[in-house]
């Protein structure tokens with residue numbers, strides 16, 4: 001029997017899907033006929049029998065079907081190839097793929113549900129941090145849904161054919177896989193992949209830990225925001241909170257910041273910041289500290305420390321609707337504390353990467369924090385994610401990253 005299922009929605013559940021949304025939730029389904037296999041081809045019909053699109057089945061997930069096409073077509077290797085070609089065509093317009101690392105597949109936003117692929121261009125590093133092989137490109141995959149999982153071998157073949165990377169590494173260790181009933185999967189799928197490479201970004205060299213770094217090893221979505229923040233950095237003392245491998249702080253240092261204090265709760269991340277600072281000859285102006293940012297912000301305030309620029313780039317505080325209230329408290333607390341640490345005319349660069357916590361909620365938190373701090377904010381830039389993480393209509397989840405740059409307007413200014 002073919003792995004194929006016909007999904008009939010309940011009456012009037014089709015509007016969101018007709019507007020372009022790629023997910024069918026379990027509670028929208030009236031009946032399913034056919035295979036219940038993980039990743040099976042699904043054809044979705046409205047309650048009245050109107051054809052809505054082709055997707056793949058996630059039997060254990062609330063997101064029961066992820067649509068890959070509005071036509072009647074399987075997600076086979078030819079489909080992957082065509083869709084990847086389109087994704088690469090777009091990336092070539094926003095990135096120089098010969099020298100720049102980029103997210104080349106951003107899941108549903110690129111029509112390949114549950115699949116994330118970051119392509120890194122760089123040089124392998126040995127344990128001593130020195131170059132340890134010829135330059136090349138490597139792809140890091142995250143396979144986050146049952147449909148993509150069932151097609152993984154074909155996806156790897158297509159990526160290898162289209163891009164001839166030195167190697168392809170799977171880093172499917174994100175917790176969202178559990179919701180799909182999939183165990184974590186980590187390992188080299190093709191060629192060979194060094195544990196660490198050096199990539200170039202914003203004129204700096206960064207050691208990226210492909211094997212053990214967070215997510216795919218490097219946060220490509222903040223590239224333009226790091227450069228935008230650095231514009232305000234010259235002459236200022238900078239606090240880079242939730243710094244990971246140091247992207248924001250090192251960009252600021254290179255742009256002429258007087259000093260940078262980079263903080264992350266991960267010891268491994270802090271070690272990377274130190275190495276990346278040395279790598280770029282910036283160690284004399286960059287101090288990296290392992291600490292809980294919530295605690296450290298409080299301590300710095302107690303010590304009477306002041307900064308000219310504070311970056312806040314925390315992990316997603318809201319991963320579901322239920323977490324929104326707690327997230328609002330978390331965002332409020334760090335933003336309020338950051339405002340208290342800012343010198344007159346200081347710059348706040350504040351981010352939220354949680355889709356659930358949308359622009360309006362984030363803006364409301366900043367308004368609240370400003371009011372409580374007794375300071376007025378002048379909003380300078382309302383930014384989003386790097387263009388290689390496209391935002392598409394009908395799929396609001398694709399617009400997830402917020403980066404607001406604001407300055408304090410203090411009396412006498």
Ligand code: SAH
Pocket residue numbers: 214218219222241242243244245246247248263264265266269291292293294313314315
């Ligand atoms: N700003 C980084 C990306 C940050 S990702 C960049 O430009 O690449 C979020 C970071 O927050 C992770 O590195 C994680 O280790 C760190 N983190 C999570 N909880 C934290 C906490 N309570 N205090 C400090 N850092 C934390």
